[in-house]
Amino acid sequence: MPSTSDGLSAQAISSGLKTRYLGRCLTHLTIATSTMDVAAVQARDGAPEGMVVITDQQTTGRGRFQRRWISPSGQSLYLSIVLRPRIEHLMALGIVASLAAVRAIHRTTGLSPTIKWPNDVEIAGRKLAGILVDSTVGATGIEYAVVGIGLNVALDPRQHPEIAGIATSLAYASGKPVERL
Incomplete structure (x- = not known):
């Protein structure tokens, strides 16, 4: 599995979990369009409930109303969970x-x-994380839901003019380094 310099890997994540099923099936990607997209495809293909997709970088991360989510490599947590x-x-x-x-x-x-x-x-008053829920409903009820979470961990909002006045990160808010794992 891919790993980043901060030790974020499927194995490192799984070994720290104290859950029965959330994250027990986990896909870690170096780069993805968005974890929501990847998780939705996996859900349609029969991924088990609790399956998690996490990536180091998103090329087309999004929030509500298709708003762009700034997703540079290794600076935040970008993950989606398949639920049924x-x-x-x-x-x-x-x-x-x-x-x-x-x-x-x-x-x-x-x-x-x-x-x-x-x-x-x-x-x-500054955005630290966003939550997005998408679902697909079929004739017999909900086929699946995907819950996405984007959490700014080490992101410096000053480096991104479009969010400089409205966003923050764990590191920026605390004034000290924070690792993603």
Whole structure:
């Protein structure tokens, strides 16, 4: 499996998981169009629930309304999770993902992000992460849902004029280096 200089690899990720099925099937790519696209294809091809796609760089990462997500190599976490929820649980996926992201960020960094509904995680009013949920519904119900999370880890927003005044990262907000793993 590919690995980056910060040690992010499928093996490193899997060995640190304490889950029953989330991430137990994992694809780590050096570069992808977007993890949402890759996960959707894998879901259509029968990927198991909980399958995770993670990449070091996205060439066409996106958020809600197809807005571009700045996705330079090795500076953030870009991942998508394949789920097969019951229809009554579909609307909660984005909320649960946002709450999980806030909790994980606080536990690992001590920072206290907030949620800007419906899908942003912020620190001091600046976007730190975005959550995106896409689903495909068939005749018998939901075929699959893909939950995507883009989390700015070491990204310096000043290097990207289009997000300089509205984004932040874990490293920028904390004032110290933060690794993706």
